[in-house]
Amino acid sequence: xxxxxxxxxxxxxxLYGDSEPLREIRVLDLTHFIFGPMISExxxxxxxxxxxxxxxxxxxxxxxxxxxxxYWKDSNLLFHHxxxxxxxxxxxxxxPKGRDxxxxxxxxxxxxxxxxxxxxxxxWGIGYSQVSKINPKVIYVSCSGYGQWGPLKxxxxxxxxxxxxxxxxxxxxxxxxxxxxxxxxxxxxxPALVGAVAVMAALIYREKTGRGQYIDIAQAECMMRIMxxxxxxxxxxxDLGCSGNVDPTMAPSGIFKTSDGKFIALAIATDEQFLALMxxxxxxxxAQDKRFQETLERLRPENAxxxxxxxxxxxxxKKATEVIELANEYGFPASEVVxxxxxxxxxxxxxxxxxGEVEDHMYGRVVIPIFPATFEKTPAKIxxxxxxxxxxxxxxxxxxxxxxxxxIKRLEKEGVIGYWDNVVGLRPPCYYDIERDPIFNYKExxx
Amino acid sequence: xxxxxxxxxxxxxxxGALQRLLELEKAxxxxxxxxxxxxxxxxxxKVVELSYANFAGIITGTxxxxxxxxxxxxxxxxxxxxxxxTPYGVNVNGIGIPFLMESRNKYYVTLxxxxxxxxxxxxxxxxxxxxxxxAFKPGFLDxxxxxxxxxxxxNKGLIYVAISPYGHTTSRGEKLRNIPDTDxxxxxxxxxxxxxxxxxxPEPYNYPLRAGLWAAWYMTALLAAASTLVALFHKxxxxxxxxxxxxxxxxxxxxxxxxxxxxxxxxxxxxxxGEFDWTLYPYGFFTCKDGLxxxxxxxxxxxxxxxxILKLWRLxxxxxxxxxxxxxxxxxxxxxxxxxxxxMANFTQDEIVKKALDYSAKSARSRLRAGGFPIVVKxxxxxxxxxxxxxxxRNTFVHVDHPSLGRFIVPAPVPKMSxxxxxxxxxxxxxxxxxxxxxxxxxxx
Numbered sequence: 094x095x096x097x098x099x100x101x102x103x104x105x106x107x108l109y110g111d112s113e114p115l116r117e118i119r120v121l122d123l124t125h126f127i128f129g130p131m132i133s134e135x136x137x138x139x140x141x142x143x144x145x146x147x148x149x150x151x152x153x154x155x156x157x158x159x160x161x162x163x164y165w166k167d168s169n170l171l172f173h174h175x176x177x178x179x180x181x182x183x184x185x186x187x188x189p190k191g192r193d194x195x196x197x198x199x200x201x202x203x204x205x206x207x208x209x210x211x212x213x214x215x216x217w218g219i220g221y222s223q224v225s226k227i228n229p230k231v232i233y234v235s236c237s238g239y240g241q242w243g244p245l246k247x248x249x250x251x252x253x254x255x256x257x258x259x260x261x262x263x264x265x266x267x268x269x270x271x272x273x274x275x276x277x278x279x280x281x282x283x284p285a286l287v288g289a290v291a292v293m294a295a296l297i298y299r300e301k302t303g304r305g306q307y308i309d310i311a312q313a314e315c316m317m318r319i320m321x322x323x324x325x326x327x328x329x330x331x332d333l334g335c336s337g338n339v340d341p342t343m344a345p346s347g348i349f350k351t352s353d354g355k356f357i358a359l360a361i362a363t364d365e366q367f368l369a370l371m372x373x374x375x376x377x378x379x380a381q382d383k384r385f386q387e388t389l390e391r392l393r394p395e396n397a398x399x400x401x402x403x404x405x406x407x408x409x410x411k412k413a414t415e416v417i418e419l420a421n422e423y424g425f426p427a428s429e430v431v432x433x434x435x436x437x438x439x440x441x442x443x444x445x446x447x448x449g450e451v452e453d454h455m456y457g458r459v460v461i462p463i464f465p466a467t468f469e470k471t472p473a474k475i476x477x478x479x480x481x482x483x484x485x486x487x488x489x490x491x492x493x494x495x496x497x498x499x500x501i502k503r504l505e506k507e508g509v510i511g512y513w514d515n516v517v518g519l520r521p522p523c524y525y526d527i528e529r530d531p532i533f534n535y536k537e538x539x540x
Numbered sequence: 541x542x543x544x545x546x547x548x549x550x551x552x553x554x555x556g557a558l559q560r561l562l563e564l565e566k567a568x569x570x571x572x573x574x575x576x577x578x579x580x581x582x583x584x585x586k587v588v589e590l591s592y593a594n595f596a597g598i599i600t601g602t603x604x605x606x607x608x609x610x611x612x613x614x615x616x617x618x619x620x621x622x623x624x625x626t627p628y629g630v631n632v633n634g635i636g637i638p639f640l641m642e643s644r645n646k647y648y649v650t651l652x653x654x655x656x657x658x659x660x661x662x663x664x665x666x667x668x669x670x671x672x673x674x675a676f677k678p679g680f681l682d683x684x685x686x687x688x689x690x691x692x693x694x695n696k697g698l699i700y701v702a703i704s705p706y707g708h709t710t711s712r713g714e715k716l717r718n719i720p721d722t723d724x725x726x727x728x729x730x731x732x733x734x735x736x737x738x739x740x741x742p743e744p745y746n747y748p749l750r751a752g753l754w755a756a757w758y759m760t761a762l763l764a765a766a767s768t769l770v771a772l773f774h775k776x777x778x779x780x781x782x783x784x785x786x787x788x789x790x791x792x793x794x795x796x797x798x799x800x801x802x803x804x805x806x807x808x809x810x811x812x813x814g815e816f817d818w819t820l821y822p823y824g825f826f827t828c829k830d831g832l833x834x835x836x837x838x839x840x841x842x843x844x845x846x847x848x849i850l851k852l853w854r855l856x857x858x859x860x861x862x863x864x865x866x867x868x869x870x871x872x873x874x875x876x877x878x879x880x881x882x883x884m885a886n887f888t889q890d891e892i893v894k895k896a897l898d899y900s901a902k903s904a905r906s907r908l909r910a911g912g913f914p915i916v917v918k919x920x921x922x923x924x925x926x927x928x929x930x931x932x933x934r935n936t937f938v939h940v941d942h943p944s945l946g947r948f949i950v951p952a953p954v955p956k957m958s959x960x961x962x963x964x965x966x967x968x969x970x971x972x973x974x975x976x977x978x979x980x981x982x983x984x985x
Contacts, residue, residue, distance in 0.1 A: 114771070114773055114774035114777070115773070126838075139770050157862070158820065158862075160801070160802060160805065160806075162867075163805050163806070170804070171798070171801060171819070210548060210549060212561045213551060216552050216554070216560070222560075222564060239930060240934055241564075242934070243933045245930040247546065247552070248548070248917075249913050251838060253823055253836050254836055256834075257917050257918070258918075258925070260921055260924070260925045261753065262834060264753055265750070265751055271741070271814070272832065272919070273736050273737065274815075274824060274834075275751055275755065276736055276751075276798075277732075277792075277796045279751070279759075279796065282759070283758065283762065286759065286766055287762060287954050289762075289766040290603060290762060290765050291955050291962075293766060293770060293773060294581035294582060294607045294957075294962075296773055297772060297773055298582075298960050300773070300776055301776075302579075307958040307959075309568070309955055309956040309957075309958075310954065311934070314931075314934070314954050314955070315954050317931075318952075318954045319754065319758040321754075322922035323937060323950065324640055324948050324949060325627055326923055328630060333627055335752045337745075338744070338747060338749060340722070340723060340724045341628050342627050342638065343722060343724065348749070350747065356728075356747060356748050357728075358727065358729075360725055362722050363621040363624075364621070366593075388621065388625070390629065392626065392627075392628055392629035393629050417716070420716075420718075421715070421717075422718070424718045424720065425720070426720045426722040426724075426725045427719065427725060428719075428728040428789065430728040430731075430733050431728070431729060432734045432799075432810070433734070433798075433800070433803040433806075433808075433810050434803050434807070434808050435731070436800055436803055437803030440711065441706055441707070441710040441713065442790055442800075445707050445787065445790070447787070447793070447794040448793070448800045459804070462795075462801065463794065464794065464795075465786065465791045465794045465795050466767040466785065466786045467785040468767070468771065469783040469784070470780060471770065471771065471782065
């Protein structure tokens with residue numbers, strides 16, 4: 094067992110590690126669920142000091158949404174993935190004193206991110222117009238479904254709602270058949286990356302000019318940005334629609350079943366790749382066929398359907414590994430459709446540490462997704478996992494705002510700041526002795 | 541007279557707040573309304589984009605170009621085959637739709653890298669820029685002597701962004717280096733199709749299913765752009781460049797993170813459950829009299845609201861908590877789903893959407909309803925989306941009238957930024973169109 098001092102100095106060193114490109118950036122994170130939290134999570138992975146503010150007692154509702162009710166050590170792993178490396182405080186934004194605390198934190202932050210319904214932050218007195226008055230250099234990010242202005246701005250939204258109002262929702266599935274939403278909250282994770290790009294661009298601009306700005310991210314607009322449908326519609330007069338497992342931009346393309354019952358995705362993007370595939374299949378005749386030689390001809394629906402059928406029959410006679418070997422030998426795009434269990438066991442992902450083992454002082458060892466890009470000099474790191482509601486109250490309020498133990502006790506009594514309800518997902522793991530935790534019981538000046 | 545606004549929070553309904561919000565709305569439509577004359581965040585940042593039939597690389601370049609970087613796309617004299625990657629072969633003057641969409645704000649330059657002179661020019665160019673995007677097969681540029689190893693010696697501050705299926709630095713990337721990248725294969729390698737579809741459907745409709753748009757390529761590009769900007773920020777502070785390795789078959793996997801989390805928790809792959817979700821219910825499509833609506837009830841109070849408006853309160857007792865509704869007993873859940881669908885069929889899309897909005901607006905003003913917001917919207921087709929006034933007010937779409945390419949619509953850059961808005965400055969697509977300009981500027985003549 095560590096003694097308190099040793100443990101805390103070890104942890105504090107971790108807060109300010111080297112090679113962290115964003116270590117001087119402080120982020121005030123007023124977000125919940127996935128969309129907002131993943132923007133600040135992106136910054137936290139590169140060393141930014143992210144202060145996540147939750148409502149006392151209930152916390153971020155995403156704490157309570159694990160897969161099929163499968164909690165891990167009394168917490169939600171999906172929540173950990175969105176909230177690693179953050180500092181957790183719980184403040185009641187609806188109380189004037191709570192608002193004052195938030196404004197104080199906002200005045201010493203570089204970035205503020207919120208994803209309340211449009212207008213709510215403003216109504217509580219912590220919106221862009223209020224924060225920019227006390228901190229003109231702030232980069233303030235508002236995340237919502239429809240954006241902060243325009244007639245639909247007050248409508249509530251989630252990933253799936255953004256998928257529906259942007260037209261994405263009807264694009265997955267076979268023509269005339271059942272439609273499927275994009276899984277795993279794609280409509281949150283993609284807009285979050287748009288937010289990451291925007292915040293980084295704004296930070297770079299601020300570095301040069303000293304000027305902050307307001308960023309308005311509409312989930313639905315982000316989904317519209319990645320659709321070909323608008324341009325297609327404006328040129329052909331028709332909706333692009335859905336096409337099952339065929340990618341209409343490539344021919345042949347699809348997900349095919351192999352002789353050993355596995356699934357192979359194959360898509361041919363260029364003439365060169367088509368020749369390679371035909372060589373691998375021993376179909377020189379088709380390589381010479383006028384219908385398939387040139388990409389634009391090959392993509393015509395009738396030609397694409399014809400060649401797809403032939404590829405389907407061919408893959409039926411091959412094992413998955415055989416197809417992949419041929420793809421590598423001849424140079425055409427093909428991949429096995431892998432599943433969750435394969436993914437967690439694939440060596441190459443561990444090599445690049447996109448999925449890796451993390452050792453956490455509260456939760457112990459876990460294998461968790463870290464970050465998909467490998468950096469030579471400034472890698473993304475998970476230093477600690479998410480924490481219970483209000484865990485860093487003392488640490489943040491004493492260290493950053495200079496409050497005393499007496500001040501904090503008073504705020505607790507008035508219900509301005511708070512902690513977790515005794516509910517799985519919000520509270521520390523049952524085996525953990527929170528009373529001995531040096532950060533939760535942070536004593537100022539003893540570090 | 542001001543139009544009455546419907547709001548969904550009692551905090552917004554207060555008189556003072558509404559007045560403030562009206563003023564804010566006006567201010568926002570002014571600051572976001574126009575991009576004219578505003579500065580660009582990445583002005584002065586120079587980028588060379590090399591990609592061959594790989595839109596992950598192309599779009600990464602586009603995103604940086606939208607933010608004001610000078611992005612020079614290098615193509616072989618015959619042009620990038622990506623120009624012809626297009627839905628059903630639809631094209632304008634031989635240019636496909638994705639390329640048309642992603643061609644904004646770039647400079648088009650040809651260099652023959654198979655030729656010694658072309659390589660020398662490329663090296664000269666790369667030694668003067670901040671960022672090189674390499675979306676060729678791993679090792680291809682190295683084999684020509686113009687990879688990161690060489691360029692780093694010419695340009696200490698170079699940020700080299702490599703995009704490939706399995707990364708340049710992994711054992712699998714090395715072994716399968718000859719397999720090119722596409723969106724569909726990247727989806728498959730990310731495990732994404734294994735989460736879609738319904739195994740109970742007849743073959744081949746029960747297969748793992750492709751996400752119906754370039755889910756992998758776009759996410760890869762955004763992740764690459766965001767990562768590049770982190771490296772650029774680091775470069776501004778330290779002068780130091782670096783290598784960034786992006787694996788398209790790993791982006792959905794570890795940014796969304798659902799697959800490894802499921803694998804770690806359950807020690808087996810996910811069971812595909814068709815139209816359902818593993819963490820929320822109701823969270824999906826329902827069939828009305830005249831089409832599909834989408835319903836999202838994330839909290840128990842939202843679900844109670846839905847039961848109220850569908851007049852299904854009798855079900856409340858059995859399905860009270862999310863815990864009751866999120867279950868691996870899919871047949872049991874199907875019985876609830878059937879009840880909801882049956883009730884939904886009594887309404888048209890518009891009726892049920894209005895009912896849900898009215899309920900939410902009322903519950904926003906009442907403490908008793910505990911803030912339930914059952915969200916119901918129509919599932920729209922793109923042509924319906926284009927008719928929505930909201931997006932036109934926000935300039936979500938750019939209407940292009942091009943002298944040689946004609947009229948068409950492209951989506952505007954996202955998001956809205958008050959000080960340095962990303963924008964479409966021009967659209968041009970001709971191979972080698974900017975050779976003279978760029979050759980001159982970088983001393984390549």
